[in-house]
Amino acid sequence: MVHLWFLPCFFTTVILFNFLYNKLGEKITYIIVILMSILYIFIPIPKLFWGIDLSFKYMAFYAVGVSSQKILKKINVNNVNNRNNKASQSIIAIILLIINFCLSYYGLTTGIMWFITAQIGVIGVTISSLIINKNRLLEYLGKISLIILCMHGPIYRIVIKITSVILNINSDIIRTNLFYAVFIVLVTILICSAVYNIVIRTVPWMVGKKNNI
Structure with a gap:
């Protein structure tokens, strides 16, 4: 279950970012986030509980997500598309994703290039999401993504x-x-989907849903 590092790291990142944002305001928070990223790049941070050390690495991406969400809310997708x-x-999306893939494939992602490569990928995916706009399959996969994260390891x-x-x-x-890899992925997703439906009917609080009873 090595991949579950994401959950405590995401928890601490959200808590820390919201605390800074509510107490210090938007501009100072983004300045602090930039300084945290610079600190992570140039100064080794010891491993801390709940992934606090990794929050220095990933806080910038959460900040970009928050700011992107605000921008996207103001955009009329029908006019853009x-x-x-x-x-x-x-x-543009294809070019950005190709650049992201090439930088990652050839290992050009050390130091600050790790952040640059990731942000290129984020922008490419964001533009792609604007183009797609609505897709039931992708929306459903997003809905069950937490279950997939937690369960896919032993299942596959x-x-x-x-x-x-x-x-x-x-x-x-x-x-x-x-061919076999695609088959395994599809079967794993189907099983995770079944688990999600069981969870949502019995213990919905596990995935952040309210109990309808």
């Missing part, structure tokens, strides 16, 4: 093991073969 705008936005390992036994294939082949 005319045919000409969609074409130019698609080209079990699915791989069962698949290897049934097909009499080495599990390493299943992990590296594109």
